[in-house]
Amino acid sequence: MQENKPFKSGFVSIVGRPNVGKSTLMNTILGEKIAITSDKAQTTRNNIRGIYTTEQEQVVFLDTPGIHKPHHRLGEFMVKNALSSLNDVDLVLFMVNVTQRKGPGDQFIIERLKHIHTPVFLVLNKIDQIHPNELPEIVEGYKKEMDFKEIIPVSAMYGNNLQTLLSDITKYLQPGPQYYAADQVTDHPEYFIVGELVREKILHLTQEEIPHSVAIQMESIERDETTDKLHVRASIIVERESQKGIVIGKRGTMIKEIGTRARKDIENLLGEAIFLELFVKVKKNWRDRPMRLEELGYREEDY
Known part of the structure; x- marks a missing residue:
């Protein structure tokens, strides 16, 4: 045998x-x-x-x-x-x-x-x-x-x-051992992946400096007891007021499109309908500020 x-x-x-x-x-x-x-x-x-x-x-x-x-x-x-x-x-x-x-x-x-x-x-x-x-x-x-x-x-x-x-x-x-369950495909929390899916849509829809100047700060993922839907809140972080205007778009068209595209992928990830609420905040020069980087999940201990 x-x-x-x-x-x-x-x-x-x-x-x-x-x-x-x-x-x-x-x-x-x-x-x-x-x-x-x-x-x-x-x-x-x-x-x-x-x-x-x-x-x-x-x-x-x-x-x-x-x-x-x-x-x-x-x-x-x-x-x-x-x-x-x-x-x-x-x-x-x-x-x-x-x-x-x-x-x-x-x-x-x-x-x-x-x-x-x-x-x-x-x-x-x-x-x-x-x-x-x-x-x-x-x-x-x-x-x-x-x-x-x-x-x-x-x-x-x-x-x-x-x-x-x-x-x-x-x-x-x-x-060697099996480190993770057979059906597990990542060890990153859903918070992280949801934020990345929002950032991906911004990368697809914007040009020039915007994609590189954007970070996502997840605020909350909570179930709404009234609608029984998951309520996902996230902030889009940019470095300048002019970038905030571009991300929001004329009459909110850009942020609406970002939300529409992201919601589809997030629902596919989570396996249920969600309500996605996006905000845009300015944090000047966040890419060069250690405290800001740490707030947004880019921590030195990660490397």
């Missing part, structure tokens, strides 16, 4: 430049939306944990902020958060966008990766957007930089090659 294989588990960090598809990769693997996505750089600000469980394994993915040159304290927090994830994981996925040339940002990350003892995979994303003949040259360019344990081309958006990626990850995991 064949012996049962031991259950494997481990932590896997996904690192890379902004906007290479890290959050999309994790969401596609999990089959659920845990991390918000947009076409704006630096969408992810905290390390987001997603939990993938089968009968044979449990993989805890850490979707990290894109590593970039910071221009304020929030940016410093994000980069430290991402780099700190390299220290205490079992495997690192270095993700690149094959439609972009290898640049100084990739080189900076590679130099950091050379000094860790953790196995590193090179994950080449967006292969659906290039001709297959272009791939070997791109791979060779990265292979010259360091010795990757595995090199895996994928399309995070369409799921191409993700089963191969998961199989290779499992090979490098050690026998």
